[in-house]
Amino acid sequence: MKLSQSFFYTLRENAKDEDSVSSNLLVRAGMIKKTSAGIYMIMPMGKKVLAKVENIIREEMDAKGAQELLMPALIPEEVYEKSGRREAFGSNMFALHDRNDRPYVLGPTHEELFTMAASMDGKSYKDFPYNLYQIQTKYRDETRPRFGLIRVREFIMKDAYSFDTDEEGLAKSYDAMYDAYCRIMDRLGLKYKIVRADTGAMGGLLSEEYQALSPIGEDVIVGCEGCDFSSNMEITEVMDNKPESTEPKVPYSIKETPNAKTIDEVAAFFGKQPSDFVKTLLYNADGKIVAFCVPGDRELNEAKAMKLLGANEMELAAFDDVERVTHAKVGFAGPIGIDCPVYMDRQILKMHNFIVGANKTDHHYENVNVEDFQPEAIADLCQVKEGDVCPVCGKPLTFEHGIEVGNLFKLGTKYSKSLNVLYTDQDNQQKPIWMGCYGIGLERCMAAVAEQYNDEKGLMWPDEVAPFRLAIVVISNKDERQMEVADQLYDFCKKHHYDVLLDDRKERPGVKFKDMELIGIPHRITVGRGVKDGMLEWTERSTGEKREVSLDDIEDRITEIYEK
Amino acid sequence: MKLSQSFFYTLRENAKDEDSVSSNLLVRAGMIKKTSAGIYMIMPMGKKVLAKVENIIREEMDAKGAQELLMPALIPEEVYEKSGRREAFGSNMFALHDRNDRPYVLGPTHEELFTMAASMDGKSYKDFPYNLYQIQTKYRDETRPRFGLIRVREFIMKDAYSFDTDEEGLAKSYDAMYDAYCRIMDRLGLKYKIVRADTGAMGGLLSEEYQALSPIGEDVIVGCEGCDFSSNMEITEVMDNKPESTEPKVPYSIKETPNAKTIDEVAAFFGKQPSDFVKTLLYNADGKIVAFCVPGDRELNEAKAMKLLGANEMELAAFDDVERVTHAKVGFAGPIGIDCPVYMDRQILKMHNFIVGANKTDHHYENVNVEDFQPEAIADLCQVKEGDVCPVCGKPLTFEHGIEVGNLFKLGTKYSKSLNVLYTDQDNQQKPIWMGCYGIGLERCMAAVAEQYNDEKGLMWPDEVAPFRLAIVVISNKDERQMEVADQLYDFCKKHHYDVLLDDRKERPGVKFKDMELIGIPHRITVGRGVKDGMLEWTERSTGEKREVSLDDIEDRITEIYEK
Structure with missing residues (x-):
């Protein structure tokens, strides 16, 4: 993309109504813009990042043989009444009536529709297993939307649902998703922990969360000094290890x-x-x-x-x-x-x-x-405290804060039983399907990365999620030789389908550098006066490290960052 | 995709509640499934087609330098009140209140938000022109949803908006979109006409529609026997060419x-x-x-x-x-x-x-x-009739039916004026931006192709939109040599990133052939007994033409259909 011919803006001032580092920087970098509480426009520069997150997720889901489909967001209310979840969601669900006064809701999660969809195939045990997923917009009317893209009311979620004939099959499907999620988090560059969590409104047998570590995280992740115990505070047991009081009981x-x-x-x-x-x-x-x-x-x-x-x-x-x-x-x-x-x-x-x-x-x-x-x-009704004893090894517990970016649920037969979705087993018996469900919030992933990768100058995207991996900055767009070299490098990148940003605007160099730092492009080539001696400057966003690269070597250096 | 390991189904019976050829076939081919009136799940096989449509559209938009972003669907009602369109949409808009009783609507189209977004850059005449687009879900509470994916209440639309400083600039931007749309329609394989249309609730200076020709089309496209006149019936003038009656007037x-x-x-x-x-x-x-x-x-x-x-x-x-x-x-x-x-x-x-x-x-x-x-x-208040005289050349008018798959609007300054979105010109004067908007319905495109390409056996997708371009059907999955060859061909395709379907199910050959015909895979290789003599059968879905291909030639033939 050539900036001189594009829609592009950044903001110098901090956003007035943002309450986190990531949301302030995303707004200032021209990546998002709030339209109402907990609802954002994803602007072109932000859409580039979101598309990379989406792509990583899709690749890893497809690699596990999951099949993509697409569900509607507008769902008859009765669908959630039948499964018994209408009440559980309460006013977290956006509800409306159509022109014929029929009640609808905007889907906050899609277990019910996927269970219905699954019943189209899965009639015999031979049809299993399979895993269906979608990358689709969800709606949750949060009491307190906050932290920019972290707690929003409209957001894109990848939700996958696995279908098996028994608990063993479910365990296998669950493990495959566990693995896929680790790969996704690693590719996003997130520092994260996997913790046991409450199954909550979803129900089911087991739930684990992928928590991106961050001081603004709303979840407390309980760890241990002595072992690898890791759990969400919501479900961590307070160990009953105190001795009983020896004081004689007296009447009150x-x-x-x-x-x-x-x-x-x-x-x-x-x-x-x-x-x-x-x-x-x-x-x-x-x-x-x-x-x-x-x-x-x-x-x-x-x-x-x-x-x-x-x-x-x-x-x-x-x-x-x-x-x-x-x-x-x-x-x-x-x-x-x-x-x-x-x-x-x-x-x-x-x-x-x-x-x-x-x-x-x-x-x-x-x-x-x-x-x-x-x-x-x-x-056991109490919150654990830092220093309480670990339920596994007895050593003191430690606390960290996390942003829940993904979760896995072993649902078991909860939905297939309540919605009566059955298969025929080897002995011709009708049995309920075993289900798992697996979610990742796309905007939340993007915000968590932004929250972990930034400094006083702005965002610092890891290569895989950066809107562009490389920026070519021309010091003076009136200098013919500079423009010529910049265009050559740009064309080289385009030829190889490398995503590259060319800053060829009529702006002072300082403005261009500040913008590239704010939007967080990981690598920068500066085409300045040195070009007449065949030299360019290469700058790393994450370390600030600068070095000279000759025109002869530059294409190899570019190839390195894209092909590594 | 290997069918034996996938979620896959087809239906032998016609759908009871579908009222068009395309919707019946799409339901039977396991591509869509209705959840409520005018709302569908896009099942995995259908999602493959939809993704191809999406991809074609994105490629052609990007080729014109348009930049992608993403708007929310949940929009404060006041946004449409400010632009004066809340009333115009009336009960076609889904409306709701959030938990704090604030009124929202589900966006039926996004002129307002794009105008707001555009004001982030576009402050000076130097920032223009640009074109922003999204591929996003729209909601319209249609009075009579019908014809499967053709008239639905929730659907994906590509909507683009161009921003210019004057009418000339708008004309250029409009022409670029006109060209992109022609390329999109051609790649989709659609037989279509471009017709003048009413600007309706959108307002503006000019509107043209891309009409896919089909007897079930709800729009009547008026053409002419004598010239290339083409217009939507809604706006075609009834020529006032009859002579006045010569009968003497008498009192009533x-x-x-x-x-x-x-x-x-x-x-x-x-x-x-x-x-x-x-x-x-x-x-x-x-x-x-x-x-x-x-x-x-x-x-x-x-x-x-x-x-x-x-x-x-x-x-x-x-x-x-x-x-x-x-x-x-x-x-x-x-x-x-x-x-x-x-x-x-x-x-x-x-x-x-x-x-x-x-x-x-x-x-x-x-x-x-x-x-x-x-x-x-x-x-002039009357509907034209077939045989009325052409407003241009006077020859008789002809009628055809069309499905509106895309439209272009020269909006002019309607929205920038009502929402006060201005730029500063060379003389430091504040002036309203000139806008165009350009829409394509993704599901409707998919349905229009299905409506144009089918026969008594099922769907007949053109190569560019087929869920898979090639199906490899194994006659007997117990025959080792047949499976070996089929797997080799499958691996060859995967290596080259060719989308291919391997039907290796334990089913009778007749069932497999019927399924491949129903879902409309354009090319089929049958791996049967001939394989021991090094021969395979190649069948074209569109013509039914069959020919023998030797194992030595088969990879070249496969490459041909993917690389042409």
């Missing part, structure tokens, strides 16, 4: 605690530590009020809590609801005598004589023990 | 016409011809009732009528409305004394002493003349 009693509401205030009042308390947290889970009890120095893990309840949506209870079930002002909830079901973290079993709210304004109970109330269930 | 009078309502019944009653009548048709145009008068032997052209009124939506008036403005039962409307505006076709000026409805049940007026009522406007 009520105590007036005026002007003390927070754990710290009440602890100060009693002269105790937060770990001597049990917090009672009230939530609205699918419309029902429930209480969760956790040790005073711990946080509730909402994902674990929702899983325990089988809830689709859960949020902190409204003040009215708290006052109704506790018969007290907010801040005095406790498990004794509360008018709602109580779920208790299992660590409390080891605690003796703890303090809880008394469900009475300005009052707490002290010396409470687990025998004093009746929880509905006792389970 | 009312006549009771019991049991006669249709033109034919009333004509029989009066002993006259339909051409002696004037029909009065009542419509609801954007909520207002209006009457159109046309000669009794002519049909109203609704596109012309809407254009005259500047109406966005128009449909026949409801019975209540007819009775309210005529004060009579339905069937007796006429221009004299009706309670709504009357618009009159200009041919009526030449008629004397005609018959009209009397706005009184079971009554007509006879001997009416144009002086007897006051039309709001007199214009």
